[in-house]
Amino acid sequence: MSPEEELQSNGSVASSTRNIVGVLKEHNYLGLSDCSSVGSSNLSGLADDDKATISLKATELTLGLPGSQSPARDTELNLLGPAKLDEKPFFPLLPSKDEMCSSSSHKNIASGNKRGFSDTMDKVPLYTEKNWMFPEAVLATQSVIKKEVAQNLPKGKLSTTNNSSSPPAAKAQIVGWPPVRSYRKNTLATTCKNSDEVDGKPGSGPLFVKVSMDGAPYLRKVDLRSYTNYGELSAALEKMFTTFTLGQCGTSGATGKDVRNETKLKDLLNGKDYVLTYEDKDGDWMLVGDFSWEIFIGVCKKLKIMKGCDAIGLAAAPAPAPRAMEKSKMRA
Amino acid sequence: MNYFPDEVIEHVFDFVTSHKDRNSISLVCKSWFKIERYSRQNVFIGNCYSISPERLLRRFPCFKSLTLKGKPHFADFNLVPHGWGGFVQPWIEALARSRVGLEELRLKRMVVTDEGLELLSRSFVNFKSLVLVSCEGFSTDGLASIASNCRHLRDLDLQENEIDDHRGQWLSCFPETYTSLVTLNFACLEGETNLVALERLVARSPNLRSLKLNRAVPLDALARLMACAPQIVDLGVGSYEDEQDSESCLKLQAAIRKCTSLRSLSGFLEAAPHCLSAFHPVCHNLTSLNLSYAAEIHGSHLIKLIEHCKKLQRLWILDSIGDKGLEVVASTCKELQELRVFPTDLHGGGNTAVTEDGLVAISAGCPKLHSILYFCQQMTNAALITVARNCPNFIRFRLCILEPHKPDHVTSQPLDEGFGAIVQACKNLKRLSVSGLLTDQVFLYIGMFATQLEMLSIAFAGDTDKGMLYVLNGCKKMRKLEIRDSPFGDAALLADVNKYETMRSLWMSSCEVTLGGCKRLARKAPWLNVEIINENDNNRMEENGYEGRQKVDNKLYLYRTVVGTRVDAPPFVWIL
Numbered sequence: 001m002s003p004e005e006e007l008q009s010n011g012s013v014a015s016s017t018r019n020i021v022g023v024l025k026e027h028n029y030l031g032l033s034d035c036s037s038v039g040s041s042n043l044s045g046l047a048d049d050d051k052a053t054i055s056l057k058a059t060e061l062t063l064g065l066p067g068s069q070s071p072a073r074d075t076e077l078n079l080l081g082p083a084k085l086d087e088k089p090f091f092p093l094l095p096s097k098d099e100m101c102s103s104s105s106h107k108n109i110a111s112g113n114k115r116g117f118s119d120t121m122d123k124v125p126l127y128t129e130k131n132w133m134f135p136e137a138v139l140a141t142q143s144v145i146k147k148e149v150a151q152n153l154p155k156g157k158l159s160t161t162n163n164s165s166s167p168p169a170a171k172a173q174i175v176g177w178p179p180v181r182s183y184r185k186n187t188l189a190t191t192c193k194n195s196d197e198v199d200g201k202p203g204s205g206p207l208f209v210k211v212s213m214d215g216a217p218y219l220r221k222v223d224l225r226s227y228t229n230y231g232e233l234s235a236a237l238e239k240m241f242t243t244f245t246l247g248q249c250g251t252s253g254a255t256g257k258d259v260r261n262e263t264k265l266k267d268l269l270n271g272k273d274y275v276l277t278y279e280d281k282d283g284d285w286m287l288v289g290d291f292s293w294e295i296f297i298g299v300c301k302k303l304k305i306m307k308g309c310d311a312i313g314l315a316a317a318p319a320p321a322p323r324a325m326e327k328s329k330m331r332a
Numbered sequence: 333m334n335y336f337p338d339e340v341i342e343h344v345f346d347f348v349t350s351h352k353d354r355n356s357i358s359l360v361c362k363s364w365f366k367i368e369r370y371s372r373q374n375v376f377i378g379n380c381y382s383i384s385p386e387r388l389l390r391r392f393p394c395f396k397s398l399t400l401k402g403k404p405h406f407a408d409f410n411l412v413p414h415g416w417g418g419f420v421q422p423w424i425e426a427l428a429r430s431r432v433g434l435e436e437l438r439l440k441r442m443v444v445t446d447e448g449l450e451l452l453s454r455s456f457v458n459f460k461s462l463v464l465v466s467c468e469g470f471s472t473d474g475l476a477s478i479a480s481n482c483r484h485l486r487d488l489d490l491q492e493n494e495i496d497d498h499r500g501q502w503l504s505c506f507p508e509t510y511t512s513l514v515t516l517n518f519a520c521l522e523g524e525t526n527l528v529a530l531e532r533l534v535a536r537s538p539n540l541r542s543l544k545l546n547r548a549v550p551l552d553a554l555a556r557l558m559a560c561a562p563q564i565v566d567l568g569v570g571s572y573e574d575e576q577d578s579e580s581c582l583k584l585q586a587a588i589r590k591c592t593s594l595r596s597l598s599g600f601l602e603a604a605p606h607c608l609s610a611f612h613p614v615c616h617n618l619t620s621l622n623l624s625y626a627a628e629i630h631g632s633h634l635i636k637l638i639e640h641c642k643k644l645q646r647l648w649i650l651d652s653i654g655d656k657g658l659e660v661v662a663s664t665c666k667e668l669q670e671l672r673v674f675p676t677d678l679h680g681g682g683n684t685a686v687t688e689d690g691l692v693a694i695s696a697g698c699p700k701l702h703s704i705l706y707f708c709q710q711m712t713n714a715a716l717i718t719v720a721r722n723c724p725n726f727i728r729f730r731l732c733i734l735e736p737h738k739p740d741h742v743t744s745q746p747l748d749e750g751f752g753a754i755v756q757a758c759k760n761l762k763r764l765s766v767s768g769l770l771t772d773q774v775f776l777y778i779g780m781f782a783t784q785l786e787m788l789s790i791a792f793a794g795d796t797d798k799g800m801l802y803v804l805n806g807c808k809k810m811r812k813l814e815i816r817d818s819p820f821g822d823a824a825l826l827a828d829v830n831k832y833e834t835m836r837s838l839w840m841s842s843c844e845v846t847l848g849g850c851k852r853l854a855r856k857a858p859w860l861n862v863e864i865i866n867e868n869d870n871n872r873m874e875e876n877g878y879e880g881r882q883k884v885d886n887k888l889y890l891y892r893t894v895v896g897t898r899v900d901a902p903p904f905v906w907i908l
Contacts, residue, residue, distance in 0.1 A: 174736070175409075175410060175411065176406065176409030176410050176411040176816070177409070177736065177791070178675060178678060178707060178732055178734050179408070179409045179732060179765075179789075179791070180409070180674065180675065180678060180707075181408045181409070181466070181492065182408070182409070182410055183466065183492040183493075183494070183520065184492075184624075184625075184674065185678065187601065187625055188625065188627050188676070220413075220414060221410070221414065283498075283499065
């Protein structure tokens with residue numbers, strides 16, 4: 001790309017990034033007059049092997065646009081974008097999905113999952129700006145958007161990807177989508193799980209359990225089926241509850257270092273101040289880790305991050321704890 | 333104006349029951365305002381933060397029934413973090429302190445505690461009816477208090493709540509002398525049920541009309557229960573778990589045959605298909621059927637059941653019924669008014685269970701249809717246009733295409749024209765949910781045609797602020813607007829601040845509004861609570877000197893209120 005085009009495309013990237021941050025749906029209607037001009041910049045991410053597209057977008061972008069399009073925001077957002085944590089309360093930086101979630105802003109949630117959602121795939125490289133220069137990555141999952149582009153632009157990088165034929169690689173989930181009540185999701189998941197146990201097939205629905213932590217002001221919820229092992233769950237909980245532990249690390253002092261800098265819930269969870277416990281189907285509180293992951297998600301009804309001393313079964317601890325220890329010893 | 337004594341006017345007012353009408357009455361003149369105030373029996377508060385219990389009591393000192401709603405609708409889909417609010421405790425405490433003779437409490441999306449339930453049970457001698465929908469925060473201990481202390485309880489209706497089931501004996505807390513039960517719904521309880529206590533309770537409740545059991549009630553117990561309560565009108569079946577026991581099935585069939593008043597059936601969480609057929613004899617009387625949790629039952633069995641239900645008015649079903657099944661519904665259920673088709677596969681696995689064909693068939697076959705909630709994989713403009721032509725009577729139209737941004741799968745066009753046809757044809761449309769690929773154009777149509785629209789749900793739609801502006805300017809009766817993941821920003825938000833005084837609430841998450849814009853709005857409209865919800869930040873927004881131009885991190889929820897900023901907001905909610 002020539003310097004001017006680079007500059008232009010960067011300019012359009014900046015605004016388009018800003019747009020994209022809010023827009024899951026990349027703009028489609030280049031044919032429409034003003035409606036198109038806002039979102040059209042987004043498309044500059046699309047057919048990037050076509051420089052004509054980019055400069056076309058850049059040109060359109062400089063036409064007066066309705067709505068708020070302040071350039072100054074762009075740099076902020078570009079800074080914000082990659083660093084911004086995914087906002088989903090239930091899927092905070094799952095290791096397996098990090099490359100999608102963490103590098104994009106909260107809009108870019110359903111990455112690999114929905115084919116018509118391919119624009120989010122586009123946005124991943126856009127957010128991590130270094131990838132902006134390698135637009136080929138963007139072309140990966142174009143389907144709907146590319147069709148539209150092809151309709152409106154003379155050149156055709158027409159993707160013939162059919163939405164329904166190609167199964168998605170990794171199904172990242174959008175929070176709160178589809179709009180089905182969690183009660184319904186959980187009930188159906190339990191129903192499927194029960195039958196699947198008989199059939200031996202893994203359950204497919206989400207399995208939400210509440211996670212509480214001693215001293216935390218409110219609960220969280222996690223979908224156990226979105227993790228595949230204890231490590232992932234632990235990492236996710238760590239991210240979720242880190243804000244609370246930062247306030248409590250002063251009492252730890254286990255390592256003697258400046259715990260404030262080093263505080264990770266993981267450290268705390270891994271045998272220092274906190275242990276992860278769960279309530280099973282019988283209502284007993286057990287230490288997490290005794291069973292294989294598959295069995296665990298079958299029996300876990302709730303999670304609780306308890307203070308280590310509470311879970312060891314001191315006399316002052318809640319009643320189930322000593323039994324939990326006994327139970328786990330028995331089963332070990 | 334008043335040619336009659338107050339008592340006569342009051343008597344006339346007794347026939348006016350709708351909240352809207354009573355609100356209108358109270359505006360006529362001072363005298364009517366006063367009479368209406370003292371005679372209002374049922375109070376409806378759509379947003380618990382719009383008013384305080386004290387002001388409620390000052391205005392309506394004599395009410396008997398209170399309906400309260402807490403969290404915004406999108407809380408149903410996990411978009412509102414735990415702990416956001418909606419606590420009923422201050423309401424119960426205030427009502428208990430006053431001398432109001434509360435008889436009925438209906439709560440939706442609120443946080444209820446055992447202490448609250450205990451206080452409720454002890455404070456109102458004539459308490460009759462407790463209806464909790466999508467609530468949380470309490471356990472079966474709270475239910476035990478209600479059972480123990482409410483001597484005149486008629487209704488205990490727990491719909492889709494998250495209840496901590498301590499597997500206690502709450503059912504046996506109903507005194508032996510207690511015989512006034514009319515409605516008992518505990519389908520959402522997860523734990524075991526004391527079957528003996530349940531049977532005894534049902535046996536001594538001659539007025540029992542509605543009984544909805546949970547998963548833990550097996551087939552033979554169900555048969556015994558129905559034998560005790562042949563007068564039942566509304567039955568929620570628990571689970572049938574592999575009951576191959578033919579004797580149980582026979583007993584069930586015998587019991588069912590006696591239930592000639594049965595009109596509504598639900599449950600079937602884990603039902604064995606052959607037991608479904610036990611209900612065929614009563615199907616011809618059914619007006620309401622909820623099979624939306626019957627994931628275990630194959631479409632063909634569902635169809636066999638529905639073929640008998642010629643009088644059905646309300647049907648909730650899973651998409652496993654398929655287009656073919658919906659055609660059977662269309663040809664059988666000519667009285668159908670409300671249909672909900674829920675998705676079995678929540679991850680859009682590509683398995684096209686129901687498509688636009690099913691929807692068209694229903695619209696063609698069911699002339700009385702006025703409410704629909706339809707989850708599907710694909711849609712076309714042509715289908716929607718046909719549906720609009722067939723059914724111009726929709727009051728509620730909610731279409732959810734599982735894949736966001738999905739266009740017309742035949743033409744690859746956005747679905748603007750299809751939804752446009754719906755709003756143009758359905759002049760009484762009050763509630764609309766849109767999905768699929770949509771541009772600003774659809775909102776132009778909505779603004780132009782949907783004059784009666786009160787609630788609109790938007791997700792992954794639109795191109796520019798114009799879209800939202802069309803809606804705000806056009807829909808004069810809008811009350812609740814909820815938007816997620818759509819490119820609407822400050823310009824739309826701030827265009828007409830006074831509009832929000834005519835609305836109950838606005839929700840915008842993952843849109844383009846900035847903090848600066850929200851602050852400006854809050855300054856211009858002090859009668860609004862403008863909340864920024866970000867569960868990952870925990871009040872650090874203020875500490876970090878959150879830049880005005882930064883986009884609102886996550887969620888904006890604003891609502892009109894007469895009592896100012898609420899005091900129970902958690903740290904992750906920032907009220908501007």
